[in-house]
Amino acid sequence: MKSSKVVFSAPLQHLMDEHVLLREDMDLIYEITEDMESESGAAVIQLFATLSEQVSAFYDKLKDHSKREEDGLFPMISRHLEVNDRTIEEMESEHEKAEQHLEDFLREADLAGVTIDEDAAGWIAVYAVQALATLTQHFAKEEKMLFPLAEALLSVVEKVELGRLFRD
Template identity: 80%
Template sequence: MKASNVVFSAPLQQLMDEHVSLRKDMDLIYEITEDIECDSGPEVIQLFAKLYEQVSAFNNMLKAHSNREEEGLFPMIARHLGANDRTIEEMESEHEKAEQHLEDFLTEAEKAGVDIDEDAAGWIAVYAVQALATLTQHFAKEEKMLFPLAENMLSMDEKEELGRLFQK
């Protein structure tokens, strides 16, 4: 896929920039999960503790980003699309899927607690990897299709309204 050469308005550019920041965190999370898979012994437990911290912080940042999309951008785009269009429904479904994987990771990690063993660290880390896989595809769809669509579809007034919503 070739990169879009659309110049985005400030609120859409903000969402793009947030993707860049979130991807850096995703790369770090992925590296830690790879290390957990390759290492053994006490290192795995230390790595898992680091993974838990990273995923917790990432989850909070992702939720803030998703809220801007779900409460601002998505409803605005939905008003322009036909009643039978499933674009926004699909985007929201992908948000839910990624959030569920992260929630499963955090829940299982908390259940395991400080007594977590190597095996548990390995299988619980898989939830984080599943979330990253979902988000990687999701971000690509938003950047290649949804954001350019919004840029072309939304009026200047709507973009300004979106900007104001994002400042709150």
């Protein structure tokens, strides 16, 4: 699925590798939501419990990944962009949108609690699906545009610093 022939430096490859792992989690979340649609009654409630656990764990992993980008990569790239370039603002906005969908899911699941019914499970699961849709597009943008841009713009020293930031 690699559309570009860019060879990434270690820190950028690290972010790419995280996308692979996050996509595996996203695939599992999507499969659970699909299974919920084809089931009924108690099976939906059980699947929703599994979905809640998966979304919660995924949210934590995504937050860690986003923090690496927002605290390390994005500021470094921004220093090289024109003043009116909105690339990084757009990436941050997509992070916020995806995280908001996940937070909405987790909040509503928590409010519904163990007495959740099939209908509520269905509409709450939509938040997770919305997050996945946002992230699918977002990851593609980062991999096709942002990471190659970073590879071209960042100096060797900046890439070493980025790697150090990721390890800390």
